[in-house]
Amino acid sequence: MANMNVFAFAESRNGELRRAALEAVTAARGVADSTGGQVHAMLAGGPGIGALAEKLAGCGADVVVVLEGAGFTNYNPEALAATVAARLTGGAYRAAFFVASAQGRDLAPRVAAKCKLPIASDVTDFTVSGDAVAVKHPGYTGKVIQSFTLRAATAIVSLRPGAVLPKPNAKAGTVESVSSAIDAAAVRVRVTSTVQSEGAKLDLGEAPVIVSGGRGLKEAANFKLVEDLAAAFGNAAVGATRAVTDEGWRPHSDQIGQTGRLVSPQLYIACGISGAIQHLAGMRTSKTIVAINRDKEAPIFKIADYGIVGDCLEILPVLTAAVKEAKKGA
Amino acid sequence: MKIAVLIKRVPDMDVRFKIAPSGTAVDESGLKFDISDFDGYAVEAALQIKEKQADPASSEVVVISLGPDVVQETLRKAMSMGADRAVQLKYDTPLHDSSAIAAALAAELKTGSYDLIMFGRMSIDTANQSTGTYVAELLGVPIITAISQLTTSDRQLTARRELEGAYELIECDLPAAVSIDEGIARPRYPSLKGIMAAKKKPLETKPAQVGEERYKLDKMELPPERAAGRIIGEGKDAVPELVRLLKEEAKVL
Numbered sequence: 001m002a003n004m005n006v007f008a009f010a011e012s013r014n015g016e017l018r019r020a021a022l023e024a025v026t027a028a029r030g031v032a033d034s035t036g037g038q039v040h041a042m043l044a045g046g047p048g049i050g051a052l053a054e055k056l057a058g059c060g061a062d063v064v065v066v067l068e069g070a071g072f073t074n075y076n077p078e079a080l081a082a083t084v085a086a087r088l089t090g091g092a093y094r095a096a097f098f099v100a101s102a103q104g105r106d107l108a109p110r111v112a113a114k115c116k117l118p119i120a121s122d123v124t125d126f127t128v129s130g131d132a133v134a135v136k137h138p139g140y141t142g143k144v145i146q147s148f149t150l151r152a153a154t155a156i157v158s159l160r161p162g163a164v165l166p167k168p169n170a171k172a173g174t175v176e177s178v179s180s181a182i183d184a185a186a187v188r189v190r191v192t193s194t195v196q197s198e199g200a201k202l203d204l205g206e207a208p209v210i211v212s213g214g215r216g217l218k219e220a221a222n223f224k225l226v227e228d229l230a231a232a233f234g235n236a237a238v239g240a241t242r243a244v245t246d247e248g249w250r251p252h253s254d255q256i257g258q259t260g261r262l263v264s265p266q267l268y269i270a271c272g273i274s275g276a277i278q279h280l281a282g283m284r285t286s287k288t289i290v291a292i293n294r295d296k297e298a299p300i301f302k303i304a305d306y307g308i309v310g311d312c313l314e315i316l317p318v319l320t321a322a323v324k325e326a327k328k329g330a
Numbered sequence: 331m332k333i334a335v336l337i338k339r340v341p342d343m344d345v346r347f348k349i350a351p352s353g354t355a356v357d358e359s360g361l362k363f364d365i366s367d368f369d370g371y372a373v374e375a376a377l378q379i380k381e382k383q384a385d386p387a388s389s390e391v392v393v394i395s396l397g398p399d400v401v402q403e404t405l406r407k408a409m410s411m412g413a414d415r416a417v418q419l420k421y422d423t424p425l426h427d428s429s430a431i432a433a434a435l436a437a438e439l440k441t442g443s444y445d446l447i448m449f450g451r452m453s454i455d456t457a458n459q460s461t462g463t464y465v466a467e468l469l470g471v472p473i474i475t476a477i478s479q480l481t482t483s484d485r486q487l488t489a490r491r492e493l494e495g496a497y498e499l500i501e502c503d504l505p506a507a508v509s510i511d512e513g514i515a516r517p518r519y520p521s522l523k524g525i526m527a528a529k530k531k532p533l534e535t536k537p538a539q540v541g542e543e544r545y546k547l548d549k550m551e552l553p554p555e556r557a558a559g560r561i562i563g564e565g566k567d568a569v570p571e572l573v574r575l576l577k578e579e580a581k582v583l
C-alpha cells in the first residue's frame with residue numbers, strides 16, 4: 001500500500017469553494033501522509049473555477065485536477081460522476097474522500113456505483129490500515145453507532161460534514177486540467193437552475209453556532225428575535241423544528257431532525273422547542289446545548305447543558321443584547 | 331404509468347435501543363416496526379401520481395421489499411394505503427452493504443419495465459443513503475436523489491432538491507428513478523376499506539439475488555450519554571449567568 005495516492009472531491013457552488021472541499025482535502029492529506037502518496041483534489045465548475053486551486057493547495061493538495069467548462073456551471077451529476085469515476089479507475093487510489101453535503105451525498109454513491117465499489121456513507125470517524133478501512137457511521141437516527149470494515153481497492157468514503165476540520169498544510173497544488181469523460185451537454189439528469197434561498201446567510205452545516213426556534217415562538221414574525229440573536233453571534237445560522245416548517249414559518253431546508261438536517265455545532269440554542277425525539281436526532285451531538293422553554297418539564301432540558309425556564313419572546317432580546325455586549329469586549 | 335416503490339421495514343425510532351448479545355444488531359424484542367419514514371413518503375407520492383393520471387386504473391403502483399417474511403406485514407401496510415401489488419425478495423440475514431442489496435433490487439426491477447422507480451432518501455435505521463443510486467446505475471436509468479418536490483408528465487419529470495441555503499431545479503426524461511426527501515407528501519393513514527382490500531391484493535415472494543458484501547458490520551454500540559442538563563435560572567434574570575457560563579465554562583462566546 002506504500003506510496004498510494006488519495007483522492008478528494010472539492011465541492012464548489014456558483015464559482016465558490018465550499019467548506020466541504022477543504023474538509024475532504026484535509027481528510028485525504030492525513031491518509032496520504034501515512035501511505036506516503038499524494039493528494040489529488042478534483043475541482044469542477046464553470047469557466048474560471050481553476051482560480052480556486054490555490055485554496056486547495058493550502059489544505060494539502062499536491063495536485064489539483066481541474067474540470068472546467070460551461071457544462072459544469074450548475075452541478076452536473078452525471079458528467080461529474082463519470083469523470084471522477086474515470087479518474088479513480090485509472091489512478092490506483094487508496095481512498096477517495098467526499099463530504100456528505102447535499103452535493104456530496106448525491107455524487108459519492110454515483111461514483112461508487114460507476115466504479116462498482118462499495119461505499120461508506122456519513123462517516124464520523126475512520127482509520128486506514130493495510131487493505132482495510134474501518135469507519136464509524138451513526139445509524140438509527142444517531143442512537144446507534146455502527147462500526148464497519150470496508151474492503152476494496154479504493155475505499156470510497158463520504159464524511160459527515162464537520163467530521164474533519166479543515167487544516168492549513170500548504171502543498172504544491174500543481175494544476176492539471178482534465179476534460180469531461182462524457183459529453184457534458186448530453187446528460188439525462190439536467191440541473192436547470194440553482195436558486196439561492198431567501199435570507200440564507202450561513203449554512204446550518206457550516207455554522208459554529210445555531211439558534212433554533214420551535215412552535216413556542218408563536219408566529220413567523222417572531223423569528224426576527226431568533227435572527228437577531230444569530231446576527232449578534234455573527235457566526236450563527238437559524239434552524240427550526242418540523243412544527244415550524246409545517247406551519248410555513250421557515251422553509252423545510254431549515255428543519256433540523258430525523259427527517260431534516262443533522263447538525264453538530266459548537267453551540268446550539270433551542271428556543272421554544274419541546275425536544276421531541278425526532279428533533280433531538282438532528283442536534284444531540286452539538287457540543288454545548290442551551291434551551292429556553294416556558295415549561296420546566298420539557299424534554300429538551302434533559303439534554304441541555306444550560307437551561308432557562310421562561311418566555312423566549314421576553315428572554316431573546318435580553319440575550320441578544322448581552323451577546324452583543326460580550327462580543328464587543330472580546 | 332407503472333411505478334415501483336422500494337420500501338424497507340425498520341423499527342420505530344422513538345425508543346431507547348439495546349444492543350443484542352451478538353453485538354452486531356439491536357435487540358428487537360418489544361420493538362414496533364413500520365415502513366421507513368422516507369419510503370412512506372415515496373409510497374404516498376407514488377399514489378398521488380397514480381391518482382392524477384387521466385385513467386388511474388391503467389397505472390400501477392408496485393411495492394417491493396427485501397427481507398425475511400416479516401416484511402410481508404410492511405408490504406400489506408403499503409397496499410392498505412393503496413399500492414396495487416407487492417413483491418417480497420426473501421432474505422433472512424441482515425445486510426449492510428448497499429451495493430449488495432442493490433444487486434437484488436435491480437434484478438427484480440429489471441423485469442418490470444417501470445416508468446418510475448422510487449426510493450427513500452435514506453433508510454432510517456442503517457442509513458446508507460446510497461441503495462437507490464446503485465440500483466439506478468445497474469439498471470442504466472437516470473436518478474435524481476433527495477427530492478422535495480416532483481411533477482411528472484408522460485415523458486418527463488421535474489424535481490426540486492434542497493441544498494444548503496439553496497435549491498436546485500432538475501429535469502429528466504422517463505423512465506427514471508428518484509429518491510424522496512421530506513416535504514413531498516405525508517403518508518396517508520390506511521382506511522378500513524383499504525385494510526380489507528389489501529388482504530386480497532397479490533403478494534409474491536421470490537428469493538433475493540444479493541451481491542457480495544464488501545462493507546461489513548463489525549459492531550453496534552450506543553453513543554456516549556450526554557451529561558444530565560441543568561437549569562440555571564428563570565426568566566430574563568438568568569441571562570447574565572448564561573452568558574458567563576458560555577464564556578467561561580463552555581468557551582463558545
Ligand SMILES: Cc1cc2nc3c(=O)[nH]c(=O)nc-3n(C[C@H](O)[C@H](O)[C@H](O)COP(=O)(O)OP(=O)(O)OC[C@H]3O[C@@H](n4cnc5c(N)ncnc54)[C@H](O)[C@@H]3O)c2cc1C
Binds near residue numbers: 275277
Ligand atoms: C416521522 C416523523 C419525523 C419527524 N421529523 C422531525 C424533524 O426532522 N425535526 C423536528 O423538529 N421534528 C420532527 N418531527 C416532529 C416532532 O415529533 C415534534 O412534533 C416537533 O419537533 C415539535 O416541534 P416544537 O418543539 O417546535 O413544537 P412543540 O412540541 O409544540 O413544542 C413547543 C414548545 O415551546 C414551549 N413554549 C411555548 N411557548 C413558549 C414561550 N413563549 N417561551 C418559551 N417556550 C415556549 C412549549 O413549552 C413547548 O415545549 C417528526 C415527527 C415524525 C412523526
Ligand SMILES: Nc1ncnc2c1ncn2[C@@H]1O[C@H](COP(=O)(O)O)[C@@H](O)[C@H]1O
Binds near residue numbers: 462
Ligand atoms: N431491504 C430493502 N428493501 C427494499 N428497499 C430498500 C431496502 N433497503 C433499502 N431500500 C431502499 O433504498 C433506500 C435507501 O436506503 P439506504 O441506502 O439504506 O439509506 C430506502 O429508502 C429504500 O427505498
